[in-house]
Amino acid sequence: MGWIREVKDWSQLIWEDWRFRARQPGRWQRMTLRDVPVAPIEELLMRWAGGSVWRGGPQPMPWHPLCPALRHYRGDEPADDPAQQMNSADQWPVESGRLFWCGPIVHHFGHQLGEFGGRILLASLDPRPGQLLFLHPDGDQAFDKLTAWQQAWIRHLNPTNKPVLIRGGGFRAQELVVVPQQQRLGCPPTAQHLRALGRLKRSASSVNEVVVLSRSRYAAGRDQPSLRGSVAGEAALDAWMQRQGARIVYPETLPLKEQLELLHTTQHLIVAEGSALHALELIGRQPDKTVTVIARRPLWPGMESPLQSRFPLLRWIDAVQALHWLSPANPRVKGVAQLDWKQLAAELSERFGWEATANDIQGFEEAANQQLAHLQQTLPIQTQRCTAKDRTPLRAGGW
Template identity: 30%
Template sequence: MTLRLQYFDDVPIMPYTRLLGGGSPHEGGPVWPDWERQTTARHCRKGQPCDHPPIILPIEDILAEPVAWAGPIVPHFGHQLAEFSLRILPTLAEWPDAVFAFAANPPRKITSLATAPGFFREILAWFGVAPERTRVLVKPTLAARLRVAPQAEQLGRIGPAPDYLDLLDTLTRKRLGRPGRRGRLYVSRAGQSARFAGERYLETALAAAGVAVFRPERVALAQQLRRYAVAEHVIFAEGSALHGTQLLGRALGRVSVLCRRPSSRLAEVFVQARAQSLEYLDCGAQLIYGLDATGRIADSRALTVLDEALLLDRLEWLGIPLRRYWDSAQYQAACADDIREWLVSFAQSPRLAVPGSRERILACLAACGFAALAPAIDAPTPPIR
């Protein structure tokens, strides 16, 4: 894949009307000329454009200065990195002083850098893009001179080309130096709603076994990346934190991923290109989930119940003597507490009233061996922990 910029004149840019939902990854942004024949300028997955033509509204503003198209700003950390921040570094390689244009996303109330998620501003800082070099376009705007780089990676198992990794290597050395690797690091999701049942107990046992435990959402992005780069072995609870590694070059040592979903290989091609080795650990994951407002399976918000014996076997295989510090009764009690908490939270959302949602949850509880906890779905308030 060539990372060279394309140049366009007089391109209308529309605010987003759909983004990461509604049957399309997005609907908004530049109205590229000869739309059907555009590929690299449009948003792609699996090597093919997957966006819809923007809804064209009357132009209300003109952007006379040359700008580079960067994409939308979204509230989801993983998608921002895996899909919508991949034109920035290739642009800077050819145009170091680039000014970047982002289209606003009014339905999600993201209309400026001030209303963007904090992690987005940290991504810009990692790339060295100062706030004054960004334009968040709130109105339908005509860009007099628009430049665009291709996405350097894509969802759909299209990983980074060597020249993009070279750019990332240079950036990573500039930001982190050449840190030596030492120790094991567990990247936890225990502070998230979609996590492993009993994960807080797992954190305690891993710490007792000498593994550093880390919740990435508690620290700045640059510190997250440093922690990944200095660890000899990083063990991720499968989730969006994996996409943070896409800001690094070939900086990772051994990487293991505890799967939250059966047969999952989240971010595999992205991480594999950056790590000395990569393995996904299947610990018999079973999910507890309901339905979303449209009646679809809401497994992205699921709680994961692991097979305890498989979990211990997999971690022992990694060289972590977890059984020495493990109490099965405490782990099972921690799992039950988390399941009750999840059920109460789900019961307080409109999703419980979706036809079939309650039945789906009850079936999941039975499959996981926690059918006795079903009454918690009718609890009026969360349990006191």
């Protein structure tokens, strides 16, 4: 019964949040810190180069109370490092007034929405007045100088229209409110965060059609610049799904506000694995919406949990047989996936009642093979056959 599933799923969210809180060295709660140095961004998403995922931002001093909520987590593990350029911090100017720490501005759509956006909504809903504080890698910025999608993202998560302050760091916050991460990368959201997302839009899915969010234009996978993580033969798959009655959408061509409206109101979504998944994390719980993800890399257990908590009817189709990539890139990030087309067609048929003929499947395989052959003829492409070992998580957060 539906209500039993709802009670079970919400209870699971509460349990997961409690389990995480219980492992922290101090109380995982909203805290107010005073006279806090806020360092410039020193490193951001630099782990691939031997650096830090996040180095900078508010730096608690020895006299501050223990504040684990200030840490940045991936999964259950901290992924931040202390700032190193703090020698003159005692001379930094003071920013007066109450600030709500919201994290860095990131120029990567998926990481901004899915990793560094988990504090904003509850900060906006805090009844106390104050400004939402963001750090920008290029120094102080006016809000209208952000990219259009960054502006839309902040507006979406700021329903109370709190003033926004975008600084480059190198100052001391007179009063800093720290809201814990409500959505850690690779983890389900807190129940409080998910409820708050649901209140942003109360209507349920209303458009009874199948919409496909495709990467076939953004990540065509035919030359070095377009190796952005994709599925070989995706354009042929798109054409076939369109013949079955689905509508193909290229999310990178839509303003974020329009994209969110589409995601919210569409009853049946098929999503090519990519940053569009993180846009779905801006949606509240919709237990009757079907979301189908076509994987472009072997599934690590837990990767599906942020979406599963929002859309219980989620299906993640991992039909990846091999990855093809150009060194030194990470094949899970920028590789081209070779799929088992029979498996994919069977799962789509079970889900939507679509009939894929032997000729259809042969057409997918030929399109994929032609694309891969072109890459191998023009670039020093490497290939890795995927096994069960590739479906074992190697990093915290499932990514």
